[in-house]
Amino acid sequence: MFIFKKESRNAMNNEREDDEFRNNYKKIFKVNLPHMDTVNKVMLIIDNEELEILKIGLVKALIRKKILDKDLLFSGYYKIIVDGTCEMIVKESHCNSCLHRITKNGQIIYFHNVLEAKLVDGRGFCISLLTEWIENKDKEYNKQDCELKAFKRLSDRLKKHYHRMRMCIICDGLYANQTFFNICKEKDWKFIITFRDGNLPSVWDEVNGLKELQQENSYNDKLYIKGHDVYRNYKWINAINYNGFEIDWCECLEKIENKESRFTYISNFNIDIKNILRLVNAGRMRWKIENEGFNTQKNLGYGLEHKYSRVSMQATKNYYQCMQIAHLINQLFELGSLLKSMVSIKTSIKHIWEIILGELRKTLNMEELALLLKCKMQIRFG
Numbered sequence: 423m424f425i426f427k428k429e430s431r432n433a434m435n436n437e438r439e440d441d442e443f444r445n446n447y448k449k450i451f452k453v454n455l456p457h458m459d460t461v462n463k464v465m466l467i468i469d470n471e472e473l474e475i476l477k478i479g480l481v482k483a484l485i486r487k488k489i490l491d492k493d494l495l496f497s498g499y500y501k502i503i504v505d506g507t508c509e510m511i512v513k514e515s516h517c518n519s520c521l522h523r524i525t526k527n528g529q530i531i532y533f534h535n536v537l538e539a540k541l542v543d544g545r546g547f548c549i550s551l552l553t554e555w556i557e558n559k560d561k562e563y564n565k566q567d568c569e570l571k572a573f574k575r576l577s578d579r580l581k582k583h584y585h586r587m588r589m590c591i592i593c594d595g596l597y598a599n600q601t602f603f604n605i606c607k608e609k610d611w612k613f614i615i616t617f618r619d620g621n622l623p624s625v626w627d628e629v630n631g632l633k634e635l636q637q638e639n640s641y642n643d644k645l646y647i648k649g650h651d652v653y654r655n656y657k658w659i660n661a662i663n664y665n666g667f668e669i670d671w672c673e674c675l676e677k678i679e680n681k682e683s684r685f686t687y688i689s690n691f692n693i694d695i696k697n698i699l700r701l702v703n704a705g706r707m708r709w710k711i712e713n714e715g716f717n718t719q720k721n722l723g724y725g726l727e728h729k730y731s732r733v734s735m736q737a738t739k740n741y742y743q744c745m746q747i748a749h750l751i752n753q754l755f756e757l758g759s760l761l762k763s764m765v766s767i768k769t770s771i772k773h774i775w776e777i778i779l780g781e782l783r784k785t786l787n788m789e790e791l792a793l794l795l796k797c798k799m800q801i802r803f804g
């Protein structure tokens with residue numbers, strides 16, 4: 423269902439009613455295509471951890487095969503973006519672990535949020551390494567669960583499952599706090615945080631005091647991008663003390679025509695003229711989890727936010743993991759050289775999916791397929 427981007431169990435069942443589609447499925451996968459009601463019965467009882475373990479196994483296989491190490495930060499660090507999103511909005515008394523908030527007009531909204539650690543790179547990959555649900559333990563709570571509490575749990579599991587992976591955690595200003603710095607120190611992780619004006623006032627005081635004194639920590643860059651002159655001014659200050667932690671700060675002022683933008687980050691990389699450009703570039707990749715991660719899963723065929731199960735959170739979580747696995751598999755296809763050469767302004771990925779589904783509704787010539795599979799071919803990424 424998720425590989426074919428059908429967005430609902432019903433839509434997948436409609437495909438299943440087609441005899442040719444069902445036959446082709448059996449020819450390729452050597453198993454019967456189940457009715458989605460049957461699938462749902464499995465989703466209701468399967469342990470949530472099982473599908474996540476499967477996902478981790480797939481990601482690790484890609485890491486072992488060195489598919490994901492072509493765009494490492496400073497030739498050594500995987501860029502891991504951590505961010506949360508709303509998975510679904512539900513009705514009151516949906517389950518015992520819903521989160522809730524009160525809107526401006528006094529209405530209570532119930533929902534389920536999820537925190538993701540996704541591996542990203544400049545070639546367009548955005549792969550779920552680990553998922554942590556943000557949810558209350560039971561109905562009788564004083565304080566609700568939140569993203570930062572969920573991150574604590576996520577970080578322990580991340581270290582457990584990917585203990586040898588060198589990571590740079592990229593996240594937003596919410597994470598600019600002592601608990602996060604401590605976790606990164608303890609786990610031996612690097613970080614780049616989008617630093618907002620309201621975050622850590624004492625660090626900002628220090629920055630504003632030192633900025634004028636350390637004029638040598640500055641670099642000007644002029645580029646020509648898509649027909650526009652782009653001016654960038656970089657500034658950095660290292661080793662600002664914050665409750666015993668050494669924080670490195672940097673800023674990039676960008677001017678394109680008359681439009682000015684400002685990008686500010688704090689990190690635990692010692693910043694210098696040799697690494698500032700790549701560091702800011704990595705920090706700016708934070709939007710990728712929103713765009714290539716959540717938006718793709720919400721709007722491009724995966725149906726994140728769709729209620730695959732209305733009654734069971736266990737099933738919901740299992741569907742969500744299947745979605746992450748399918749998105750991973752589809753990215754390997756969509757970002758590979760085989761397909762990339764076919765995608766253009768006129769031919770979108772959506773159109774190619776329609777062609778594939780169309781082929782599966784006709785009789786597949788298995789001899790032809792077998793011949794094709796015998797040919798050696800190389801799929802490159804990037």
Ligand SMILES: [Zn+2]
Pocket residue numbers: 512516517518519520521533534
């Ligand atoms: Zn609920």
